[in-house]
Amino acid sequence: MRWLALSDKMLSPGAGFIYALSLTALAFILRSEIVLLAMVIPNFLLSLYYGRKKVAWVYVLILISAPGIFLNALFFSNYGTLYTTILGRPIYSNCISSFLIVFLRIAVIGSVGAFFVSYYTPMEIVKGLEKELHFPKGIAFSVAYAFRLMPLISKDFGEIRKVRKQRGYRAFPLTAGEFMTYAAPLLRISYERAFWTGVAMELRGFRLRGKRRISSREQARFEK
Amino acid sequence: MRLQSDEAYVSIEELSAGYTKPDVILGASLRVGKGEGALIAGPSGSGKTTLFLAMTGVLSHLLEGKVEGKASIGGLDPLKLEDYELLPSKIGIVLQDPEKQIAMPTPIDELTFILENFGYSREEAEKRAVEALKSVGLQSKANFHVENLSGGEKRRLTIAASTVHDPPILLMDEPTASIDPWGIAEIRGLIRSSLDKGMAVLLIEHKPVFFKDLFERIYILRGGKLDKFEEKDEMSIRDVDFSVKECGEEKGKDIGSGKRVIEARDLAVGYGRAILRAEELEMREGEIVAIVGPNGSGKTTILKTIAGFIGPIEGEIVGERRRFYVPQFPDMLFIKRTVEEELRDQKMDPRARGSLKDLFPWYSSLKSSNPFRLSHGQRRWLSILIALGYDPSVLLLDEPSSGLDLILYNKLVDLLKRVKNSGKSVMISTHDPRLIGDLADRVYYIKDGRMAEKGKSKACSELYEVAGVVR
Numbered sequence: 001m002r003w004l005a006l007s008d009k010m011l012s013p014g015a016g017f018i019y020a021l022s023l024t025a026l027a028f029i030l031r032s033e034i035v036l037l038a039m040v041i042p043n044f045l046l047s048l049y050y051g052r053k054k055v056a057w058v059y060v061l062i063l064i065s066a067p068g069i070f071l072n073a074l075f076f077s078n079y080g081t082l083y084t085t086i087l088g089r090p091i092y093s094n095c096i097s098s099f100l101i102v103f104l105r106i107a108v109i110g111s112v113g114a115f116f117v118s119y120y121t122p123m124e125i126v127k128g129l130e131k132e133l134h135f136p137k138g139i140a141f142s143v144a145y146a147f148r149l150m151p152l153i154s155k156d157f158g159e160i161r162k163v164r165k166q167r168g169y170r171a172f173p174l175t176a177g178e179f180m181t182y183a184a185p186l187l188r189i190s191y192e193r194a195f196w197t198g199v200a201m202e203l204r205g206f207r208l209r210g211k212r213r214i215s216s217r218e219q220a221r222f223e224k
Numbered sequence: 225m226r227l228q229s230d231e232a233y234v235s236i237e238e239l240s241a242g243y244t245k246p247d248v249i250l251g252a253s254l255r256v257g258k259g260e261g262a263l264i265a266g267p268s269g270s271g272k273t274t275l276f277l278a279m280t281g282v283l284s285h286l287l288e289g290k291v292e293g294k295a296s297i298g299g300l301d302p303l304k305l306e307d308y309e310l311l312p313s314k315i316g317i318v319l320q321d322p323e324k325q326i327a328m329p330t331p332i333d334e335l336t337f338i339l340e341n342f343g344y345s346r347e348e349a350e351k352r353a354v355e356a357l358k359s360v361g362l363q364s365k366a367n368f369h370v371e372n373l374s375g376g377e378k379r380r381l382t383i384a385a386s387t388v389h390d391p392p393i394l395l396m397d398e399p400t401a402s403i404d405p406w407g408i409a410e411i412r413g414l415i416r417s418s419l420d421k422g423m424a425v426l427l428i429e430h431k432p433v434f435f436k437d438l439f440e441r442i443y444i445l446r447g448g449k450l451d452k453f454e455e456k457d458e459m460s461i462r463d464v465d466f467s468v469k470e471c472g473e474e475k476g477k478d479i480g481s482g483k484r485v486i487e488a489r490d491l492a493v494g495y496g497r498a499i500l501r502a503e504e505l506e507m508r509e510g511e512i513v514a515i516v517g518p519n520g521s522g523k524t525t526i527l528k529t530i531a532g533f534i535g536p537i538e539g540e541i542v543g544e545r546r547r548f549y550v551p552q553f554p555d556m557l558f559i560k561r562t563v564e565e566e567l568r569d570q571k572m573d574p575r576a577r578g579s580l581k582d583l584f585p586w587y588s589s590l591k592s593s594n595p596f597r598l599s600h601g602q603r604r605w606l607s608i609l610i611a612l613g614y615d616p617s618v619l620l621l622d623e624p625s626s627g628l629d630l631i632l633y634n635k636l637v638d639l640l641k642r643v644k645n646s647g648k649s650v651m652i653s654t655h656d657p658r659l660i661g662d663l664a665d666r667v668y669y670i671k672d673g674r675m676a677e678k679g680k681s682k683a684c685s686e687l688y689e690v691a692g693v694v695r
Contacts, residue, residue, distance in 0.1 A: 196324035
């Protein structure tokens with residue numbers, strides 16, 4: 001009951017965090033495509049149900065990673081029974097298997113992270129990490145604030161894309177150099193935002209959090 | 225150790241401070257008693273924010289800067305760690321950008337989080353937070369996501385956050401940097417009510433014109449030195465915005481003779497649902513048109529619609545196709561690693577590109593600099609020049625004077641006059657009355673979701689009135 005009281009959700013934030021962490025660990029250990037897929041599907045569906053707009057970009061990133069993972073499997077794990085040929089190049093069973101395992105592992109980690117982010121608010125995460133799991137308040141707040149930043153970064157990314165297109169450049173980064181030109185303004189804007197939020201939190205008593213209790217005299221003053 | 229200035233509730237004595245050595249603020253001293261206020265004004269780069277960070281102890285304890293001298297706030301010495309940790313219970317703070325000081329996703333979460341920092345239980349914190357939100361008219365939006373609040377509502381939230389724990393001292397660092405005259409009026413209201421309550425108020429601003437009537441003590445920070453402001457100090461008046469600008473004369477409706485470059489009828493713009501409607505919108509060659517309205521009224525949305533970033537919900541925009549939008553945050557426009565590379569970008573028009581470096585006043589010293597390392601004003605300047613490099617017929621500027629001090633503002637006005645004289649048209653979204661008076665040929669005013677043409681002088685005067693400035 002204590003665990004439920006910290007949130008009005010079925011799964012308390014602390015339990016949710018342990019769930020996410022456990023599935024992430026399992027994703028690195030398991031080698032069965034079927035089991036990995038079975039882990040992805042419910043988290044994928046739940047994350048879309050609770051916060052499609054917030055987390056859709058996670059799945060876009062996962063899909064973007066697929067060609068790279070396949071190429072990696074093609075160069076380093078292409079052996080076994082002949083499966084098919086693509087553009088004249090033979091593809092063997094182990095290439096497919098390796099691709100699926102790595103891709104599904106990333107999908108498990110991404111989907112369970114997406115579920116965690118979509119199901120809980122940053123405030124619930126802070127309280128869960130602090131009060132249930134007794135994380136240091138700095139770590140708990142940093143995790144929660146990262147989730148506050150995500151929709152802002154997504155908005156900034158959209159703005160940068162449109163402005164780049166206006167300058168005659170590709171709207172989406174394809175090369176490492178292009179990626180850096182997106183990353184630089186995003187990081188700078190996010191850094192400035194985080195810096196000033198940090199200053200604001202510092203001057204709003206974050207260091208006192210968990211250390212101080214308001215006195216009954218001060219409470220009584222408010223009650224009046 | 226108690227300072228000699230016991231009567232002063234906020235005081236600094238011979239304070240010198242800097243990020244690696246104490247060379248940004250040089251021997252600053254001031255005193256503010258209970259129920260008193262002090263206004264510190266200064267041009268960009270004078271050290272205003274450094275002074276704020278130094279006197280609150282943030283510079284030494286969080287940013288590992290160097291601070292010498294003495295400071296006292298509410299009887300605490302922020303330069304000592306044990307007092308610095310207790311300081312938040314004595315002060316309420318309002319910083320530059322509301323977006324950058326809200327950490328939690330909803331207003332109720334934000335205020336509850338702050339009160340929990342001070343040791344209130346969750347129930348007590350929520351009760352108190354609800355009262356604070358009621359006092360700023362945000363009670364009905366307590367559980368809204370912050371991203372769904374308007375700019376004005378975010379500002380009101382930061383005001384509530386600054387006073388929810390009843391501090392005796394209010395410190396504000398350039399709170400008007402990104403807000404409209406309506407927000408300025410709220411800040412004025414906060415200052416007045418705080419002084420009436422007997423609080424000590426310290427305001428650091430680069431647009432003191434909106435506040436000088438509220439303060440007995442006004443200081444000027446220039447080159448790190450803090451001096452009392454004298455009315456006859458010509459340099460102060462040249463560098464810092466102390467006076468109300470002239471709003472110009474009303475002109476007749478059909479003021480331009482050039483060809484129409486932008487035209488729209490029965491226009492509705494927004495994301496999904498219409499947030500702004502205009503029966504007509506028109507712009508002629510060589511004109512400067514100002515779109516005026518409060519934060520969140522749709523000024524940026526209409527500029528982006530004209531730029532083609534989003535489609536109109538109703539109506540159509542016809543005219544010149546070569547339009548270039550310059551975002552409010554200039555960093556979003558930068559692609560290259562140096563200023564020189566930006567101004568010689570091969571994607572630009574070759575003829576327009578040739579003259580750009582002559583228009584950048586700091587080119588010789590900053591051409592090899594990374595654009596992101598320039599000052600705010602220099603970045604804004606660079607973003608406008610990049611836009612000019614594409615030789616647009618219509619330049620769309622989103623809040624171009626935001627964050628500029630008086631010196632840079634005057635340079636910006638000169639640059640835009642040159643752009644206009646070259647035959648280009650400029651559309652500016654703004655809530656800065658100075659830009660209307662100095663530049664606009666035509667003004668479209670947004671009120672209650674509708675945009676209509678308004679007389680320039682009337683629009684400019686109205687913005688000053690809304691902000692509470694007596695002219």
